[in-house]
Amino acid sequence: MKIGIIPNIDKENIVNVIERIVTLLKAENLDYVICDSMLKFRGQFSQILKDSQYEKSKNVIKYSDMVVSVGGDGTMLHTAYEVWNYSTPMLGVNIGKLGFLAEFDLESFSQFVKEVKSNNYVIDERMALAAVCNGSKEELFAINDIVIDKGQWSKMIEITIKVDENYVATFSADGIIVATPTGSTGYSLSTGGPIVSPKADAITLSPIAPHTLTIRPLVLSSRQNVLLFVKSPIDKIRISLDGQRVSYFDSPLTVSIKRSEKPVRLVHSAKTDYFQILRNKLYWGLDLRTINNKKSSVT
Structure with missing residues (x-):
């Protein structure tokens, strides 16, 4: 050993x-x-x-x-x-x-x-998460969460969620947290997301300060694919992986997220x-x- x-x-x-x-x-x-x-x-x-x-x-x-x-x-x-x-x-x-x-x-x-x-x-x-932005071949990885938000800008961004190609909702917010069970006790928890046992095969979506009372955290099966369409009134949208690796993408942005094979x-x-x-x-x-x-x- x-x-x-x-x-x-x-x-x-x-x-x-x-x-x-x-x-x-x-x-x-x-x-x-x-x-x-x-x-x-x-x-x-x-x-x-x-x-x-x-x-x-x-x-x-x-x-x-x-x-x-x-x-x-x-x-x-x-x-x-x-x-x-x-x-x-x-x-x-x-x-x-x-x-x-x-x-x-x-x-x-x-x-x-x-x-x-x-x-x-x-x-x-x-479980870990894998994400692809704007159809790129480069795969992003996170063990805790993938956060898509407005970054340093004061204006909210518009987020549309699809799950397995099924339309879910469109809303304005500061951002959204896509978390694994491991990440459910991190940033997701502070926004009102649920605590999820690491033995659960689940992905949680937790909006950050949504501008409507009807949007609440959503728990999905880890076998489902999440597709996010994001628009910003400013040019850039921020993506943070585990709070460690940060990238900025042009608006509009498409993010495809699924369970990582590893x-x-x-x-x-x-x-x-x-x-x-x-x-x-x-x-x-x-x-x-x-x-x-x-x-x-x-x-």
Whole structure:
């Protein structure tokens, strides 16, 4: 078992974090390789990091049995884009804020390393989205969501939705979010979209600030194809993929979106489940009045 480590080198104390992760892996006699972006800090390396192997991120992904993305959800989404072509399973160690997708922190990862050693973990295949703009041969990819919006302009855009060639609606809005179940707890959730279990084969459409009360989020089968026709009073329309990769297209724009043939493979501890993460990270289903009362009684 070889573990690939891809860090976000912009994170504070990243050298100390990677040193701790490497120490945990070596304690379990697990082989590892680190992305060579860390060599920027070689002057700060302890002996254990000096003795480690470094490769370009492409080779880390290609030759590893599992990839550890170190940073936060944004870092993990960036890594997922690179991992996607190789089908290498990956997990995230969160040293940022929420860390919903990157479910491990350093403490829980230290326990998980023992599970890796004993092959006691779960690999979950997550649906991804593929999109084509204006009939181009270039395919766009997203694990969380594809956002089509007005960009920096103040005027709303006009969006027409078709599903499997069937007309759905035309409306004006700031934009629309097309999300996977994985992305349902991200930007889509903040616009009133539903939380969707990652085991559901579904695609959600969540309008952003629609200028009508009759437009609401829509849940579709992942086997359906979504076709969006977008017009803007200004020249450009923005498309954002996972909040990571942004492009601008001339208006009018046609976007065809479907389920990608390639899933993203995420690694999870066998001791946790999706709903536990929902409760712990988003406090879903928890009565804050009860929690606050308990805190008041303690103090």
